Amino acid sequence: MFRPGVGRPLLGRDVSALTDAYADLSEIALMHGLAEEIRNLMRADPRSTDAHRAAQDVVEGRLASLGHPDDGAALAGRVVSMVEDPLIASVADLCEALGLPERKLQRLCSGFLGVSPRWLIRQRRLQEAGAELRNGGSLADLSARLGYTDQSHFSRDFRAATGWTPGLYARMVRGVPGEAR
Known part of the structure; x- marks a missing residue:
């Protein structure tokens, strides 16, 4: 797992270029040949801790050539950390907490995070x-606590992300008899 902000220097372009898209590792200069190199290291014994360590060293060695994160990458990491705060319920809350105008935050997220x-x-x-x-x-209490203006908005977002309504998901994870698992 990469830290937030490493994608842009790794790709050499905005991460948003890959949002909802695919890029082979060989298309990324720094990663060219990496898969084959790791396969060779793991070929003898894929469960070997030495092989895993060697593969990790190869990846870390390549990434070390990127140098230290620039200010934008560091700020992108801070954005991701701040979003974990449940008090951040809107983009306006995040802008205020970071002291950034909304458009600058949008460009930063698009460029470094792709979202x-x-x-x-x-x-x-x-x-x-x-x-x-x-x-x-209660779904109504939950949606209000999460900062949704109404339960139907929460239900739409939840279903779009998971494919299930919140009620069906709750029944499934609790193992209510008669429900698909």
């Missing part, structure tokens, strides 16, 4: 929702 600040906040809220739904409780 919008709104997407980051929504994903964190939906992860919280999944955890809460495992424990029961």
